[in-house]
Amino acid sequence: MTRPLTVALVAGGALLARRALRRRIGASPLWPMPALEEPVSGRRRENRRPSSHRVLVAERTEPAEGVVRLRLEGADLPPWEPGAHIDVVLPSGAVRQYSLCGDPDDRGAYTIATRVLEGGRGGSRELRERLHEGTEMEIRGPRNRFPLVAAPSYLFVAGGIGITPLLPMVRAAERAGADWRLMYCGRSRASMPFLDELEQAGADGGRVTVVAEDESGPPGLAFLGGLPAETAVYCCGPEGLMDAVSGALGEARAPHLERFTASAAVPGGAFALELRRSGRVLTVPADRSVLSVVRDELPNVSYSCTQGFCGTCRQRVLEGEIDHRDELLTDAEREDSMLICVSRCRGGRLVLDL
């Protein structure tokens, strides 16, 4: 072969190779590497807990004795589903959670309602005394740990102000044409909000049973045992009512529960901690973190910031109700894991995959 021909062939080959390479890199920046099927990077922010919003108290009413209802208007409020709640940052900086009880289709405002508890932690009193029409405040959320699952029929059991998360559920069930019933318990009719609206909604076929203790005594729950298996049971109210509903349903099925206050064990109190893989049961006293108790047994458990933001100490939770106190995990991650440096247990027992 002559020399010029060789040069031309090599140059042509190099040119073709460069073009081919450029085309591949154009389509795949790190060619020849493949991509991870479900990319991880860049997804954190969108999965994170919803950010905070400024809202204005547009309307304040008292739908029943000792109950305050606020309509909070804001721009670009995220959509929500029945059962959702928001964090309200009170003027003192205290944060309280309230279920949304308005209409999910009303995109310009959230509605919350609370009973003012004189003996409570002070959140509801502060809400009554310091939040007036025209007050601006911060909210976070919404989040939903009490979602309405699809079912052919529903039984809702509300106790007093526990009606708030159930109210949008009732409306949704009615709209979906589901077979629903509501048992609404309270001390007296005057103290029970939203009675008119509910009795209207359930007018056909007596879907709503109102049990006011001053008229008819405590609610009879024995009928729960005979409910068909496909009926989804939702309950929100005082601890005693939720225990009674769980008990009446029997061992085999569990109701969907929403707790307004932490269960019998005081948050921050002591609880039992089982490390399933190590086969050990420990006690976490009120003044120590899960992490510090675990470290006594397993010195190599990983952790770092001890303040709930770096995420290094995240562990899988097998059983128990988690009291999340971190600022990092997404709702999906909160389902079955926790940051053991700050988060605790709402019930009496927690089981970790350790």
Added chain:
Amino acid sequence: MSNTQPVTVASEHTALKARKVAFAWEDTPLHWVPGDPFTTHTINVLHLLLPAGERWFVHVYKQVLPHIRDDRLREDVIGFIGQEAVHSQAHDDVLPHLRALGLDPTPYTAQVDWFFEKLLGDRTLPPGKARDWWLKERVALIAAIEHYTAFLGDWVLGAEELDRQGADPVMLDLLRWHGAEEVEHRSVAFDLFMHVDGGYRRRVRTWAAAFSALAFLWQRGTRFFMANDPTLLDRRASFRDFHDGGRRGVLPSTPAMLRSIPRYLSRTYHPSQEGSTAQALAYLASSPGANGLPHPANGGR
């Protein structure tokens, strides 16, 4: 023996703690070094590599913890892990902002994710020798990479030309907070490598792998950003641009980078010989993002 052992500068050691940070990206423009897309995108490659890369550091180090038999080193590694985890999160939060500005990083980051999660991830190796080897190899890789993160951190802390060019204050704060923590913890990865293995041949081998990988990932990253920037007409990126940026002081200079190579390969090398912990701590004490302060030029958050 004196010329074959790392020489530690003890005064450079400091206790490590992860810092909680917050950066508001709403006002950061696409070309955050004004009028200089090449510099912007060359530095932006950090946001492509670090979320996956530093997540991988944490993943590897969690596995090493049980092998550490020195209490102070264990404390250092624990602090290091938290700092790296927060770095990864902070850079990850920039990516949605780039997407919002019309520059979707996902094609690149999905491949970097594969690189760290699969290629450098846990292999299905039998417990014992093979698994130990792979863990040591990755610990050595991290030590080599940390040599460069400390180099870059030290550079960005002193890169006053970026301020003169009017670079976005939030982005500069992210880079300098991160850079300062890299300088602050620069000895940990090397100390850990020396503790679990420390073999010189492994140091050289993993340095070569890390350096080649970084050069490959970086030039592809810069090219990727330049080619996909919706506002650019001239989409070329060359090594010459990089060299020029180094001369102007908006990027690390090529000679300084070349000089750092023999230093890492020296048998007496120890990271505490380079950079200044005092300078890093001074920046960290005043960083708006690390102290919950508003960024002045953004009029608060």
